[in-house]
Amino acid sequence: MNLKKLISIMAILITIILFNTGCSSPEILGGNHELDDSNDKNLMVHFLDVGQADSILIQLPNGSTALIDGGNRADSQLVVDYIKRLKIQKIDYLIATHPHEDHIGGLPDVIKSFDILNVYMPKKSATTKIFEELVTEIKHKGIKATEGKGGIDILNEDGIKFSIIAPNSSDYIETNDYSIVTKLQYKDTSFIFTGDAEKPSEDEMIKKGYNLSANVLKVGHHGGRTSTSEVFLDEVNPKYAVISVEKGNDYGHPHKETIERLEKKGINILRTDEMGTIVLVSDGTNTSIKGIDSTKISKEEDTKENMIKYIGNKNTKVYHSTDCNSLPNKENQVIFESTEDAEEEGYKPHSTCINK
Numbered sequence: 001m002n003l004k005k006l007i008s009i010m011a012i013l014i015t016i017i018l019f020n021t022g023c024s025s026p027e028i029l030g031g032n033h034e035l036d037d038s039n040d041k042n043l044m045v046h047f048l049d050v051g052q053a054d055s056i057l058i059q060l061p062n063g064s065t066a067l068i069d070g071g072n073r074a075d076s077q078l079v080v081d082y083i084k085r086l087k088i089q090k091i092d093y094l095i096a097t098h099p100h101e102d103h104i105g106g107l108p109d110v111i112k113s114f115d116i117l118n119v120y121m122p123k124k125s126a127t128t129k130i131f132e133e134l135v136t137e138i139k140h141k142g143i144k145a146t147e148g149k150g151g152i153d154i155l156n157e158d159g160i161k162f163s164i165i166a167p168n169s170s171d172y173i174e175t176n177d178y179s180i181v182t183k184l185q186y187k188d189t190s191f192i193f194t195g196d197a198e199k200p201s202e203d204e205m206i207k208k209g210y211n212l213s214a215n216v217l218k219v220g221h222h223g224g225r226t227s228t229s230e231v232f233l234d235e236v237n238p239k240y241a242v243i244s245v246e247k248g249n250d251y252g253h254p255h256k257e258t259i260e261r262l263e264k265k266g267i268n269i270l271r272t273d274e275m276g277t278i279v280l281v282s283d284g285t286n287t288s289i290k291g292i293d294s295t296k297i298s299k300e301e302d303t304k305e306n307m308i309k310y311i312g313n314k315n316t317k318v319y320h321s322t323d324c325n326s327l328p329n330k331e332n333q334v335i336f337e338s339t340e341d342a343e344e345e346g347y348k349p350h351s352t353c354i355n356k
């Protein structure tokens, strides 16, 4: 088998693993898998691959569900199907971060398809058709949307704290800064979801004195350079930074300045354009990537996962561990099952991630 073929097979395999992860979650949460009982107390966060857009599905350990944004209108079916596959029928907390189409586009169909208990929106309207549709669907369901603003607790029980930390003003120049930013804390682990909030909103969150420290940061505005400022990153200090972005998008997202700021701090960057849908799981103590480096995966996935041990860079002939911060772009990756395999092919170990 030639190398190119092998890489494409591995890419498909990764996709299958991620996809299956999503599908099998209810079982895992139900605890009737080959997993230990503690799994029914897991928090699952799905960053859906909706291209140049955002959609994040959260399965809380108390059994409730939250959805932050719904992708573009063209993603409607994908988002609805994804939620249905997890056998979810109701969404307890629906958050429309701000009225841009890449965030609310899929929501009218989501509202039509599921029971919706609470809706949070910022006090910012738009004159677009999609925004009008969203408002209409919310009305149809007889729901009264709550204005999302800094200081509101969406949920605070059973070791789960889900709170809104932005917007903190009522007037912004950019619609993006109206984004509802949430912090989700489950015992010792925490996530921050920023929507498209940019530096003015980030500065306000710092000034307000919120505890911004989190294990996972959903990077603001698809990795645009006017979000994820250095001071904000200092406050959040995450282990993982998730970027929801489409390959070859018109905006040049993620901007290289943002990537550099993240890399400089040694943060693991997870991108939907490279990984597809990303599922993170927290047991309240640790946060890990499901299907890639999680220790809590089923045996079948484990076998596939074990095949991906090291990633080589075709150009530099250097190989890395899968969680290295300086992995090559997908098109330049070669997968190795062992360091021996890598070295047989003439690859050298990356000094910072391979301990020899």
Ligand SMILES: [Zn+2]
Binding pocket: 098, 100, 175, 176, 196
């Ligand atoms: Zn936006």
Ligand SMILES: [Zn+2]
Binding pocket: 053, 054, 100, 102, 103, 196, 221, 222
């Ligand atoms: Zn956006």
